[in-house]
């Protein structure tokens with residue numbers, strides 16, 4: 039308590055640092071560099087988007103037209119593919135988390151010497167080119183399709199594997215950052231079963247990591263083309279590609295829309311992730327006088 | 330049951346379940362080649378406060394974790410209230426534990442942390458809230474119920490951890506150096522508070538520490554661990570005055586190892602005959618452990634040299650407030666530390682000749 043009370047006036051009365059003053063007088067080389075980097079990268083990323091916007095709104099004869107964008111809403115194939123890809127990403131996220139979170143938590147808490155092995159197994163998909171992967175799992179998919187039907191949703195199995203390396207990294211970071219082992223032991227000594235430890239203690243503490251694992255998974259599934267195309271499933275990217283051969287403007291419009299959509303989705307997820315319990319209360323209570 | 334809770338004080342409520350006796354029988358645990366526990370046996374009476382003291386790496390944490398069920402044993406048995414719990418999993422042992430590292434759940438408020446054990450036991454929301462608040466009051470943090478751990482100081486966090494451990498009314502409370510991350514003043518304050526609460530609640534408590542002042546100040550009995558075994562367990566005063574092994578004599582408090590000769594249970598040392606403690610070497614050349622406060626120092630006038638007790642020279646004098654420590658070089662001995670009142674030390678300065686005698690209190694000696 040005392041520490042909080044004394045540190046606040048301290049911080050307020052401290053004179054402004056000399057570096058802060060000189061920065062106001064003339065831009066320091068650091069901030070100039072920062073802006074330069076920002077502009078270059080911004081241009082690099084924005085230019086294709088602007089080009090897409092320009093191309094997809096080119097009218098037939100004169101002026102601009104939104105025909106290509108309207109086409110998105112009326113093309114049944116396209117709408118089907120969009121829904122399919124969204125369902126796929128949701129399924130992939132759920133399956134990945136159900137597979138990874140309990141496994142990694144268990145390894146982290148109970149058999150830490152297995153961590154390297156699990157990490158290795160999860161990173162393997164990175165080293166296998168998509169084409170090799172598809173050739174390898176082609177025969178398996180014959181069985182999958184025979185047993186589960188030939189819905190594109192069966193792609194979930196491959197996508198879980200593709201997503202593994204990224205999801206593993208994110209969750210591993212989360213487990214490593216809080217002292218999960220001690221927290222779990224505290225919960226155990228209070229009488230918590232292992233499932234309770236997972237739900238009450240581990241999950242809330244690696245929430246941010248779980249959400250970033252989900253973000254990466256969604257982004258990857260929405261953008262995946264190779265595997266879906268080679269296995270002959272009509273996902274969003276596959277349909278965009280087909281469309282591109284018939285009507286380039288519509289194809290580009292869909293691509294731009296998909297990008298925007300993914301951006302909004304990821305932004306929303308990131309917002310959820312950054313809302314931590316306790317931070318609001320923290321600001322409120324530290325303002326008031328502490329008894 | 331619920332009606333009389335309302336008007337009883339928190340400690341009355343807690344006292345409903347007094348502590349259970351704990352027995353550790355021949356605990357063995359190795360990590361590779363390291364024998365963390367090497368036949369540790371210990372009996373703790375119901376409601377007793379026992380401190381486990383020992384140097385770093387002697388197996389204190391391993392013993393406590395084995396008792397809590399957080400680590401497995403190679404062999405040995407653990408009994409609580411006469412029941413063998415060696416094979417019971419940690420979440421069924423019903424022991425309260427406070428860890429050295431801060432271990433509050435970061436996503437829960439102080440009150441929710443304290444109430445968590447009750448939540449696991451299916452206690453209703455209102456009852457467990459009230460219980461949690463009673464316990465926070467017991468540890469002096471009633472006004473911090475809705476604070477999150479990161480809003481609490483280290484000392485406050487450990488208080489909440491203590492409240493959380495007590496909330497489930499355990500029969501045994503385990504404390505693994507709960508104060509080691511705190512500064513000296515908070516440490517002393519919190520350790521006395523732990524003792525007060527322990528006496529109120531009557532819970533059997535094992536308190537692990539490597540700080541002997543902490544152990545001697547609060548415990549009913551102090552057990553000294555060395556290399557995975559119990560060297561000695563005794564009341565603090567006995568441990569200090571009547572050590573049973575050389576390790577305890579050297580480890581607890583300050584000791585001067587002095588060379589002397591034992592004959593039929595008595596020790597001749599610097600011209601004094603001292604009784605020997607049980608367990609000592611009774612014959613032949615020995616190394617005896619003499620407390621600094623048992624060493625008396627008298628300045629000698631120059632013409633007096635050569636008679637009686639041996640003459641030493643003062644090496645240094647250091648002030649500790651009302652007392653002083655004087656280091657003296659004696660012939661045929663390592664430098665001796667004496668603890669004397671400040672007034673006496675004023676007559677001494679480095680280099681001055683002094684006569685050193687030993688008070689005839691019982692000492693421990695090992696064969697030299």
Ligand SMILES: Nc1ncnc2c1ncn2[C@@H]1O[C@H](COP(=O)(O)OP(=O)(O)OP(=O)(O)O)[C@@H](O)[C@H]1O
Nearest residue numbers: 360363364365384385386387388389390391392539
């Ligand atoms: N999980 C482990 N793996 C390997 N060795 C271990 C493990 N836990 C403890 N040890 C070893 O066992 C011995 C006893 O450790 P322990 O933690 O019980 O010591 P301690 O008395 O609590 O020490 P400290 O006062 O430093 O906490 C040490 O030599 C330690 O290196």
Ligand SMILES: [Mg+2]
Nearest residue numbers: 389390391506
């Ligand atoms: Mg320890």
